[in-house]
Amino acid sequence: MKIKIGIIGCLGKMGKAIIQEVVAHDKTEIVAAVARSNIGEDYRGVKITDSISDAFKISDIVIDFTVRESMIECLDAAVEFKKPLVSGTTGIEDMDLYKYSSKVPILWSANMSVGVNILLKLVKEAAELLGGEYDVEIWEMHHNLKKDSPSGTAIELGKTIAETLKIDFCINRQFPTIRQKGNIGFAVSRGGGVIGDHNVMFVNSDERVELSHKVINREVFAKGAVKAAIWLYENKRNSPGLYSMQEVI
Structure with a gap:
């Protein structure tokens, strides 16, 4: 049946x-x-x-x-x-x-997407390993008709990191003076027919660790x-x- x-x-x-x-x-x-x-x-x-x-x-x-x-x-x-x-x-x-x-x-x-949900697991693990010593930036791009911003996926990525690091979650799109420690930054792009790209960056003064996912179909x-x-x-x-x-x- x-x-x-x-x-x-x-x-x-x-x-x-x-x-x-x-x-x-x-x-x-x-x-x-x-x-x-x-x-x-x-x-x-x-x-x-x-x-x-x-x-x-x-x-x-x-x-x-x-x-x-x-x-x-x-x-x-x-x-x-x-x-x-x-x-x-x-x-x-x-x-x-x-x-x-x-x-x-x-x-x-x-x-x-199975791949994005694996990305969520990898992002959680990266946050656990890197701790709060790295600034976190999340960038996403979608087609020019998408209404919500940041995307729901970007928000889920941010919430996963915030929960892992035990910090308050809020959407920071820009920083007024210098970057505040413990904030998760969001950047959004809209254009063309992009189905969905997401990139999570853990950055300190010495290196940048990036995890990304791009939808092809x-x-x-x-x-x-x-x-x-x-x-x-x-x-x-x-x-x-x-x-x-x-x-x-």
């Missing part, structure tokens, strides 16, 4: 890539596709709907890659219908996901999202909680 998956935002770049991956995978099938346009049209064997609730009713698990407002609807529907949710929607850093995940399984990650996020959905359904569908790609890999 295949896992029945519903996709929210099915006509977006990520939505289309995820559906392609769901259809191709031998463990999954697409049963619901939600969008704001082309309602009623057939897409990859299912009719497009604008009802998030209907998608949750007929799906075993739902994948959401949309915007904050749609994600809130997804969270409410997940609780109502007791269905697990996988989401890669960013710009929700101030949202309390725990009030939803206490009732249903939710897997949220700012980046579904957007399909890497789709593959990660489907991998996450299969993991969450097979392992945690009856266990409410907030999960991440760190547990999947």
Whole structure:
């Protein structure tokens, strides 16, 4: 029996890539596709709907890659219908996901790429080894249509380092005079069709250690999202909680 998956935002770049991956995978099938346009049209064997609730009713698990407002609807529907949710929607850093995940399984990650989640592990290890003796700078670049800044991935990298170093996390984009010790700096670039580049630098007066990740193909996020959905359904569908790609890999 295949896992029945519903996709929210099915006509977006990520939505289309995820559906392609769901259809191709031998463990999954697409049963619901939600969008704001082309309602009623057939897409990859299912009719497009604008009802998030209907998608949750007929799906075993739902994948959401949309915007904050749609994600809130997804969270409410997940609780109502007791269905697990996988989401890669960013710009929700101030949202309390725990009030939803206490009732249903939710897997949220700012980046579904396996490589980026390995980068998070490497960054944590680097921070542990280097301690607080190095200044930390995080640079990211994305396409010119990306709305949130810094990216959710950059913020996750910063939070991981801050937690490891036991310092308060805040987003510092520039320094008024000289650089304050213990601050994590962020630099952001936007241009063209760049899918996603992230670079973490640990710098002192003698050397610079850099860890980086560059996305070559957007399909890497789709593959990660489907991998996450299969993991969450097979392992945690009856266990409410907030999960991440760190547990999947």
